[in-house]
Amino acid sequence: MSQPHIHWLTENKQLNQAVALWQEQSWLTLDTEFMRTKTFWPIPGLIQVGVGDDVWLIDPLTISDWTAFTECLMNPGITKVMHAMSEDLELFRHLTGQLPVNVFDTQIAAAYAGLDFSMGYQRLIAELLDISVSKGETRSDWLARPLTQSQTNYAALDVFYLGKAYPKLVQALEGKGFSDWHREDCERQIQSVGTDTDPKQAWRDVKLSWKLNPQQLAVLQQLCYWRETQARERNLSRNRLAPAGALWDLARVQPKTPHDLRQIKTLKPQTIRQSGNEILMQVNKGQQVPKPDWPEPPAGPLPKRVQPCVDAIKKFCKHQAAELGLLPELIPSKVWTGSLLRGWLKTSEFTLPANVTGWRVEEVLKPMIQHLNSLNFQKHQ
Structure with a gap:
């Protein structure tokens, strides 16, 4: 496989010129390197952007104007490809005040493609490209200057290989018919990062x-x-x-x-x-x-008598995942079990939990609730 052409961006003018090129693309790969050992907010050490065989390394220690870059992140016509993107999203939000739109998380995509759930970047690249990626610089000091050649290569190859893997994942999702569901989960993750803890x-x-x-x-x-x-x-x-x-x-x-x-x-x-x-x-x-x-005390653990209901929920979710051709982790029974069972303990009926949206409502929750209510569990057995 070819090697990336690396371009350093250390001045505002250079970044603006590069952004003008990126704005013409339909998709690009993104990654970040940062330090966060003692701080609440991540300290950006490097931002990587990949297009084809070209990789740009943005030095956030010398760039001061992020206006054009932010506009690129906010361009809905460009797909931003990232792997396990939650921390990258948080960094972009803190750095620019905005969250990217139209994102594609390759870790989530790997799950929908049936590869594995929460798949690491190295394993993803090994699986899709048959390339072994070194982990040697994972815990590097990304605020040090100058960066070593090893750090530079590691950072550049992250987005370079991701650009080679992305089309394969797109093809897999389209072939399985999961593109919309994947996009929905990516949007939900953006919303999650954008919602601060009260x-x-x-x-x-x-x-x-x-x-x-x-x-x-x-x-x-x-x-x-x-x-x-x-x-x-x-x-x-x-x-x-x-x-x-x-x-x-x-x-x-x-x-x-x-x-x-x-x-x-x-x-x-x-x-x-x-x-x-x-x-x-x-x-x-x-x-x-x-x-x-004084705060209202939270609910304690569920009583042991609900165990048959818990088992039935797990069994149904596992069955439904198999029916849909999905990894079972993509239908997380634990997320709904508490609210489903607390509602049942109060009313003797399973009902749809509040504030649940998305494809899982129609494909999993509604049929599961119908199934559970047909089983006629006894609360005092």
Whole structure:
């Protein structure tokens, strides 16, 4: 296979000239390299764009005007091809203030093509192109300058090989009739990246929160609100402020002094030194929340008696996946099981969960609900 022609873009004028060429294409490949060890937002180290045998390496450390590039990302006439694109999308959003439109995720495409679910880039290229891609630069320092020749080659080949794999995936999806379903999942991922966590609701992501009483939940909510908002404002990773595993303990114990903090095993001494006083302030603030404003406790685990229903849902999803010619992971029963069963426990009937849209409603959920209701499960067996 031929090798890519590499072009470096280190000035605004060079980038604008390249964008003019990209705007004439029907599709292009994209990838990013970044650092994110201690920050909330990814720090871009390199952006790669591929068209045919040409690869452009954009240096975000020297480019200051992203206007033309953003317009290219927002051009609905150009398909932007990426692999496992969620982190790339997040970087583009932070860098440009926008999310790309008309995207094609090759990892999702590989699943619809029947190759594998959550397939890594190296395996994808090996499967489709019979090429072994080195992983040697995966954890490189992409903010270092100059980049090594090895880093440059690694970054360029990422989008170069992706450009060779993309037409094969398009052909596979069209042959199986899954192009529209794949496009829908890609659009859903864009929507997911574009939806920020509400800091007031961040506490809901804490494991075992259902075990806390409402007063403890008020403290947990305050801690999570502080952690989420400050991480964004200071551009620090959430765990630099307070590790996720300590939040539940903090809300349950509600420490009052630095000595109390040191008794919580999930808190490291470094965290106590850096954030201890702030954590104590947030615990105190949460304790001041009036009773009418305490959060509603979340639902706990489902009772064991629903296990026959769970088994029936899993069995139906597996069967339906086989009928549709899909990998079973593309019909994720866990996503719907909780809401389906909680509704059934209240009304003795399975109904369509709220806010569910897309092809899975007609192809899976509606026939599954009809099937489940025909089985006449007994709630008190």
